[in-house]
Amino acid sequence: MPDQSFTVDHLFPLNALWDAMGGYQPPAASFDPWGNWRNVYRIYQLIGLSFQQGLLTIGRVAKGGARAGRFVLQVTQEKVCPGNHRQHLDAELTCANDPLATPLAWRFRSEMRDREGRTLAETVLEKAGRFRDGQFELTAGERRRTLRLPGACAMSWGLFDAVQRWPHRPEPAAFTLLDEFDQPKPGHSLAWRDAKEYELGGEDVDPSRRGVREGRGRQVRKVINERKNTIPTRLHAFQHLGPGTLPMVYYTDDAGRLLFAVNGLVGLLLDPAASTAETAMATGDAAANSDAATTAGTER
Amino acid sequence: MAHVDRYKNVSAGSPKAAGESMAGAPARAITRRSFLKAGALGAGAIIAEQALGPAAGRFGPLATARAAGAPAPAGHARPNFFFIISDQLRLDYIAAHGCPFIYTPNIDRLIGQGATFYGSHSTNPVCCPARSSLMTGRMPVETGVISNARPNIHPSIPNLGQWFSRAGYECLYSGKWHLPETYPLDIPGFRMLNSGAGQGDLNDTIVSDDCEAYLRNRASDRPFVLVASFMQPHDICYWAIQNDALVPRELPFESIAAELPPLPPNNKIRPKAPMRVDSARGPDFNTMQWRYYLYIYSRQIEMLDANIGSLLDALEDTGLAGDTVIFFTSDHGEGAGCHGHVSKWYPYDESVKVPFVVSCPGRVQAALRDADHLVSGLDVMSTMCDYAGIQPPPGALGRSLRPLLEGNSLTEWREFVVCETHEVGRTVRTAQYKYVHYEGDPVEMLFDMKNDPWETKNLYEEARYADVMKDHRKLLGEWEARMKPVA
Numbered sequence: 001m002p003d004q005s006f007t008v009d010h011l012f013p014l015n016a017l018w019d020a021m022g023g024y025q026p027p028a029a030s031f032d033p034w035g036n037w038r039n040v041y042r043i044y045q046l047i048g049l050s051f052q053q054g055l056l057t058i059g060r061v062a063k064g065g066a067r068a069g070r071f072v073l074q075v076t077q078e079k080v081c082p083g084n085h086r087q088h089l090d091a092e093l094t095c096a097n098d099p100l101a102t103p104l105a106w107r108f109r110s111e112m113r114d115r116e117g118r119t120l121a122e123t124v125l126e127k128a129g130r131f132r133d134g135q136f137e138l139t140a141g142e143r144r145r146t147l148r149l150p151g152a153c154a155m156s157w158g159l160f161d162a163v164q165r166w167p168h169r170p171e172p173a174a175f176t177l178l179d180e181f182d183q184p185k186p187g188h189s190l191a192w193r194d195a196k197e198y199e200l201g202g203e204d205v206d207p208s209r210r211g212v213r214e215g216r217g218r219q220v221r222k223v224i225n226e227r228k229n230t231i232p233t234r235l236h237a238f239q240h241l242g243p244g245t246l247p248m249v250y251y252t253d254d255a256g257r258l259l260f261a262v263n264g265l266v267g268l269l270l271d272p273a274a275s276t277a278e279t280a281m282a283t284g285d286a287a288a289n290s291d292a293a294t295t296a297g298t299e300r
Numbered sequence: 301m302a303h304v305d306r307y308k309n310v311s312a313g314s315p316k317a318a319g320e321s322m323a324g325a326p327a328r329a330i331t332r333r334s335f336l337k338a339g340a341l342g343a344g345a346i347i348a349e350q351a352l353g354p355a356a357g358r359f360g361p362l363a364t365a366r367a368a369g370a371p372a373p374a375g376h377a378r379p380n381f382f383f384i385i386s387d388q389l390r391l392d393y394i395a396a397h398g399c400p401f402i403y404t405p406n407i408d409r410l411i412g413q414g415a416t417f418y419g420s421h422s423t424n425p426v427c428c429p430a431r432s433s434l435m436t437g438r439m440p441v442e443t444g445v446i447s448n449a450r451p452n453i454h455p456s457i458p459n460l461g462q463w464f465s466r467a468g469y470e471c472l473y474s475g476k477w478h479l480p481e482t483y484p485l486d487i488p489g490f491r492m493l494n495s496g497a498g499q500g501d502l503n504d505t506i507v508s509d510d511c512e513a514y515l516r517n518r519a520s521d522r523p524f525v526l527v528a529s530f531m532q533p534h535d536i537c538y539w540a541i542q543n544d545a546l547v548p549r550e551l552p553f554e555s556i557a558a559e560l561p562p563l564p565p566n567n568k569i570r571p572k573a574p575m576r577v578d579s580a581r582g583p584d585f586n587t588m589q590w591r592y593y594l595y596i597y598s599r600q601i602e603m604l605d606a607n608i609g610s611l612l613d614a615l616e617d618t619g620l621a622g623d624t625v626i627f628f629t630s631d632h633g634e635g636a637g638c639h640g641h642v643s644k645w646y647p648y649d650e651s652v653k654v655p656f657v658v659s660c661p662g663r664v665q666a667a668l669r670d671a672d673h674l675v676s677g678l679d680v681m682s683t684m685c686d687y688a689g690i691q692p693p694p695g696a697l698g699r700s701l702r703p704l705l706e707g708n709s710l711t712e713w714r715e716f717v718v719c720e721t722h723e724v725g726r727t728v729r730t731a732q733y734k735y736v737h738y739e740g741d742p743v744e745m746l747f748d749m750k751n752d753p754w755e756t757k758n759l760y761e762e763a764r765y766a767d768v769m770k771d772h773r774k775l776l777g778e779w780e781a782r783m784k785p786v787a
Contacts, residue, residue, distance in 0.1 A: 012552050016545045045498050046545075047538060053498055079506065081497040082483045087506045110509045112494050123493055125513035141516055143617035172555070180505060182613065183606040185403070189555065239553060243403040244602035246501060247553055264501045264546075264596075265535055 013249050014198070017260060017267035020050040022225070024201050026233045026253060027272035032279040033164035033256040036062050040274035043079065044267040054079035056268065058160050070096055070104060075157050084115040091181075093158060099166065100175055100190070101158035105130040108181050127181050138182045149176045149184055159190065163238045164256040168192050177242060188242030193249065195236045202230035235259065326748070326765050378688050379660065380624040381469075381525045382615065383460070383680070385434065386604055387427065387476060387500070387534035388644065389630035391420060391653040393601055401561040402598045406609035407657070410628055414659025415668035415705050417675045421729060424720040425632035425644040425651040427478050427534075430677060434631065435459040435479065437681030437696030439720065444786040446723050451480035454786040458693050460525065460681060461489025467690045470522045472514060475507040475529030490527070499538070500531030501603060507531075508607035515614040525684070530607060533600035536634060539593055540583050540642040546596075547589050560591035561598060564638045564650075564754070571639075571758040573745055574738035576722045582635065582642045590637045597636055622662050625687055627680055630654040638754070647727040647736045647745070648755050652719045658683065658705050665707040673704060674717045674729060695784065718779050728776050735760075735772035746772070 011018060020042075031037065038059035044050045054077065061072040075091040089110040095101040105128075112123040128139045135148040152175035154162065172191035179185050205226045233253065240248040246264035253259055257277070261268040393399050396408035397416070423433035428451040429440035436457050440446050444454040453459060459479075461471040473490035476482055483495040493510040497503045511528045518524070539546045551557060567590065570578070585593065608628070615621040631654070635641030638650040645651060656675055658664055678698030685692040686700035703711040719727040724739040734755070736745035746760040746769060759765045 012548050013546070016542075043502070045502060047499060047542075053502065079497065079503065081503075081506065082495045083485045085485075085494065087494070087509070110513070112506075112510060120493075122517050123510045123513045124517065125509050140614070140617060143516075145613070145617070179606055180508075180610060183406075183609050185602070185606065187403075191555070239555075241553060241556060244599065244606050246596060246599050246603075247556075264600075265499045265538055266502045 010196070011198075013247070013262040014251065014260060016046040016265075017044060017050060017262055017269065019225075020044050020046075020052075020267060020269055021200065021260075022202075022204055022227070024269070025272065026200050026231060026259060027257065027270070027275070029272075029277065030279075031253075031255040031257040031277045033060075033161070034062060035277060035279045036060060037257075037277040038275055039160070039258060040271045041261075041268040042271055043077075044269065046262070046265045046267050050267060057274075058157060060161055068097060070094055071101075071161075073101070073157055073161060081112075086113045087111070088113050091157070093155065095158050095161065099162060100152055100154040100173060101162045102153055103129070103131065103155045103158055103178060106155075106181060129181060136178070145182070147178075147182070147184060149178070149186075151176060153178055154188070154190070155179075155181070159240060159250075160258055160261075162190070163250040164252055164258050166190070166192060166238060168195065168236060177245065179244060183244075185242060185244040188240065188245070190238060190240050193237040193239045195234055197232050197234050199227065199230035200233045202227035326759075326768055378469075378523045379663065380523050380620060381464075381684050381687070382611070382624050382626045383525065383527045383684075384608060384611070384626065384628045385431075385475075385527065385529040386628070386630040386655075387529075387531050388536065388632060388634045389533055389601060389604070389655060390633040390636060390650055391418065391655050393598065393634075393636070394655060397655075401559070401594075403602050404605040406605045406612055407628070407655075409612060410608065410626065410657055410659050411667075411669075413661060413666055414626065414657055414664045415670060415701075417656040417673065417701075418669070418671045419674040419717075420629065420654055420656030421674065421676050421717045421719055422630075422632045422652050422654050423677045423718075425646065426721075427631050428480070429720065430631035431477075431479055433677045434629065434680050435461075437678050437692060437698045439678070439697060439718070439783060441720060441783050441785045442695070442697075445479065446720065448478075451478060453479055456786075457695070459487075459489055460527070460684070461487060463489070463681070463693050464525045464684070464688070464690075465489050467688060468522065469688070470520055470524040471527075472524060473527045473529070474511050474514075475504075475527070476531055477529065496529065496531065498531075500533070500535045500600065504530045504532050504604065504607050508610050512610050512614040515611070515618055515620060518618070518620075523688075528611060530604055532604040532607075533597055533634065535600050536593070536597045537643055539596050547583075547585065547592055549586060549589060551588050551592060556595060559595065560588075561594040563587060563590055563594075564636065566639055566754040566756050567637045569639060569754075569756045571745065571747075571756060572743060572761075573758065574725065574736065574741040574743045576725060576738055576741070577646055577736075577745075578743075580641065580645070582637070582640045593642070594636055597634060622660070625658065625660040625663060625684070627684070628655060628657040628659075629677065629680065631677075645721060647719060647721050647725060647734070649734075649749075649753070652721075652727065652729075658701060663687070664705045668705070668707070670704060672709070673711075673713050674715075674731070675699075675701060676717045716775055716779075718776070726776055726780070728772050728779070730772065730775070733768060733772060735769065735776070737773070737776060744769070 041056040042052050043054040045053050057076045059074045073093040077089040079087045091108040094105040107128040109126045112120045130137055135146045138145045154175045155178050172189040175188050177185040177188045205228050235251040238250040248263040251260040259270045394407050395402050395404045396411040422430045424430050424440045428448045429445045432443035432445035432453050465471050471490045472493055473487050474493040475496035477484050507528050632644040633651045635650050679701055681696050682692045682698035683701045686702045716728050716730045726737050728735045732750045734747045734749050744760040745758050747755045
């Protein structure tokens with residue numbers, strides 16, 4: 001049996017990302033989750049020694065200011081595939097400025113690019129959707145579907161915004177996840193889980209142990225290395241559970257900034273140097289509000 | 301306990317065909333050793349006989365004429381084929397198959413629109429060998445892919461893409477291949493939409509996005525064979541291997557306690573077994589860990605389900621649904637705690653039984669749930685060829701399911717299927733029994749699958765089953781004699 005002495009349960013599920021967090025410096029800059037921000041995440045596969053497979057950039061444009069009824073999320077994601085082919089994805093979501101960042105309208109484009117960066121035309125997928133007259137209208141090319149979802153609704157990337165503004169109370173919110181922009185998954189919940197202090201950053205006391213796995217056969221585990229010169233950082237954990245998704249835990253700092261997320265074998269780690277943030281205007285901007293409303297269609 | 305009736309009151313074979321026990325005596329394995337007569341077959345069968353030679357009749361691809369009143373082909377004379385492959389999906393972890401703790405509305409939709417076979421078996425419950433059969437219609441011992449360590453299909457054997465390209469089809473591939481490379485940039489016979497990458501929870505959307513894009517953007521008039529090869533729920537392997545990191549000894553999310561699937565009733569049962577089966581041990585999970593493991597496996601299947609949903613929507617949106625025959629299966633199953641096992645490799649049902657769903661409105665009878673016929677991954681190639689009106693490749697062993705798919709329940713059918721395991725293991729599954737033999741191992745296995753569907757009692761040493769054992773050994777001997785292993 002592997003050694004059970006290390007407090008894996010204290011870290012869970014951040015332990016799966018731990019080897020990628022060596023030397024991680026938590027951001028010191030101020031952060032306003034209601035403002036304009038742009039977070040850049042390294043996407044890791046958490047298999048054996050974690051490795052980076054892609055990059056996710058997600059930005060909030062609070063066009064109408066912090067109190068506006070809606071805001072825009074701009075998303076770019078790139079996943080690296082064998083042969084240096086890449087799946088590139090761009091999306092823009094208009095969301096209600098409510099706790100779940102309820103989707104009001106969106107457009108989405110994905111494509112494969114070869115090693116020279118050329119788009120493979122037959123892999124271009126474009127979709128759009130909007131909420132109108134009590135139901136979602138989903139459009140792909142000239143085809144249109146409608147979808148009526150009872151109760152609250154959220155999208156995965158909207159939750160990246162939502163957790164940054166989420167109250168630190170354990171009461172869960174129930175909702176239907178509209179996954180991949182058109183696949184409804186009812187019975188989901190999002191809740192604040194706890195707040196704990198973690199020792200982030202620093203260096204491995206014994207770098208040669210990095211990536212080591214202990215145990216034999218089907219009983220192996222990653223070694224959680226002891227680190228020195230770490231930075232104590234309080235993290236708030238939020239858990240997202242429901243059908244069709246692996247338990248996802250988001251970690252925000254005291255300012256609300258989403259630093260890490262772990263979802264099964266996928267880990268996301270905020271790159272502070274690439275990310276930016278600015279405080280939102282305290283009052284609304286009527287013109288910007290009008291722009292957003294045009295994009296979003298009818299108010300939900 | 302929920303979900304204890306394995307396969308929801310279905311059995312792989314007609315109980316009457318198997319022969320009922322009389323006064324406590326075990327039913328003989330073979331009560332009718334019918335050989336199919338060419339005179340009873342349609343033209344497709346005659347073609348198959350010519351392709352395979354005279355020995356093919358008993359096991360080979362035999363198609364009968366479509367039954368009167370069966371759905372008539374619509375649209376293209378030659379339909380498109382959409383082959384959806386999952387990885388490590390058990391037959392019984394689907395809501396439409398009776399699993400109460402899983403949400404699979406899209407696979408259920410596919411099953412509702414088509415036919416599902418409860419008697420579906422992998423040819424070898426591990427990735428590469430099983431995939432070699434799905435792609436060629438040959439047993440792994442014939443393709444040369446007898447383990448993941450020997451993943452090259454013998455170059456003399458055409459794969460699905462090569463065979464259908466020659467017949468004028470546009471053949472495309474997306475996702476996991478694993479013959480030999482997991483994610484190659486090129487596959488003979490196919491044009492690549494993408495190679496797939498890494499694990500399913502991050503990358504299966506690449507497979508579905510690109511296949512969906514192909515369907516929506518398609519401009520060609522040529523019929524197509526499109527393969528969407530997903531990784532999920534294979535990711536579950538890592539929950540067993542890295543179990544400290546992923547499966548803590550206490551439930552990590554209290555709110556899901558009531559949602560944890562129950563342990564299977566045979567979790568702690570390990571019948572006497574050949575050494576290769578007996579020596580394997582699953583992880584040292586406590587009950588909560590097992591149940592959390594099953595929870596995760598269920599969610600991974602649901603992720604797969606959503607990806608399939610996008611593809612079904614695209615087929616419907618583009619009007620291709622009526623001209624496209626969808627095949628959905630898996631390379632192998634998953635232990636999921638049965639017999640204390642995780643993963644695959646074993647001859648037990650949790651490992652060898654996989655979904656096999658075929659759907660095409662107007663061509664395939666809707667809502668057909670077949671519990672009477674033993675089918676195999678070998679049958680994909682032969683069934684596609686039958687619908688396409690082309691001969692199966694020489695030596696293909698599968699049978700066309702088309703007569704069954706069109707509602708002809710009187711079709712003469714095979715009496716058993718064979719699964720290979722651990723290179724030297726062979727399983728013969730007849731309507732009522734499962735017989736397992738490992739070369740060089742004195743311990744055999746015999747299960748009465750009708751009365752012991754969870755495979756808890758190995759009957760091979762019981763004298764009253766001597767005749768049953770004899771019958772099955774003979775079947776296996778005949779089967780082995782027909783195999784043409786590559787050098």
